Amino acid sequence: AQKVTQAQTEISVVEKEDVTLDCVYETRDTTYYLFWYKQPPSGELVFLIRRNSFDEQNEISGRYSWNFQKSTSSFNFTITASQVVDSAVYFCALSEESSGSARQLTFGSGTQLTVLP
């Protein structure tokens, strides 16, 4: 069975600090996909990134970067020089290929990030 664990329930940082959100996953599949979503107070889940299990290259997009390590089953997300607008709940999610092409996402319980001015 697939499982996603986000051990950090809440994190508070001061603006301009770097912050890393942890995500650990469990799966028996060799082919799977990992996602990060941002959920601001409005409620919409905003897609940030998708990574497949065969691509362990780290990715950087502006102030966002992701570190995928299969050896530790982790897919951590770092925000550099955080801003108040980054305040939101961040979800890590997993989809197994055997479940059929990402038709079903398993989410972690989320990390509430608060960036203080």
Add this chain to the structure above:
Amino acid sequence: DTGVSQDPRHKITKRGQNVTFRCDPISEHNRLYWYRQTLGQGPEFLTYFQNEAQLEKSRLLSDRFSAERPKGSFSTLEIQRTEQGDSAMYLCASSLQRLGGSGNTIYFGEGSWLTVV
């Protein structure tokens, strides 16, 4: 705006009443999903459609829940005889599944908040 839209955004109903939510997916997307999210938790999968066919239902989807996508475009989620435990946010999402493709990205709407009193 061509994102996933949901209506109504908020609904307060008395226990025992029926409620219906509507979802309009991104126009070219052939897959449509319903998820449920309770406070402090990540979204949980309920069901999904490939065009008009409902291909999978979670055990969370009790007999009181019914979802339809009659013409393969918009979808409705009806909850009959609502219970207080149904209070949650109901998220709709959509994706484009290409023939032979895998790992499609799922885009979410802003959700419909249900409060059963």
